[in-house]
């Protein structure tokens with residue numbers, strides 16, 4: 001099974017940005033954790049991060065042509081603004097899970113809408129890095145059924 005893990009703006013700053021919300025582990029730590037899990041679970045994974053909306057849209061579109069089976073996405077701030085990312089997810093029609101490190105439901109009003117989430121089967125929030133593994137587990141089990 002081939003999965004794309006997509007991360008949006010400022011997630012490359014994990015370990016530096018707002019540690020009281022996002023913790024002290026770095027983006028490198030996140031990638032290492034996902035890689036180790038995927039190796040163990042026999043999931044082929046690509047992890048992609050961009051601070052640019054169009055680059056995320058381009059990468060989602062590419063999944064239509066490259067044999068990807070499922071998507072894990074943390075669109076970060078674009079969660080709450082990007083109809084373009086929502087439309088790209090709808091265009092490729094792959095099973096997708098939305099992940100947020102923090103519990104966005106208990107944060108500011110402007111974080112209460114998720115456009116990307118409207119094209120996802122499931123949303124996992126407030127579980128930190130473990131949320132990504134839960135998303136991978138869910139998608140792998142659905143794929144193997």
Ligand code: DQA
Pocket residue numbers: 009010011074075076077078079099100101102103104111
């Ligand atoms: C986030 C939540 C978003 O509201 C925020 O803009 C982020 C990270 C999370 O993982 O908790 O950058 O997606």
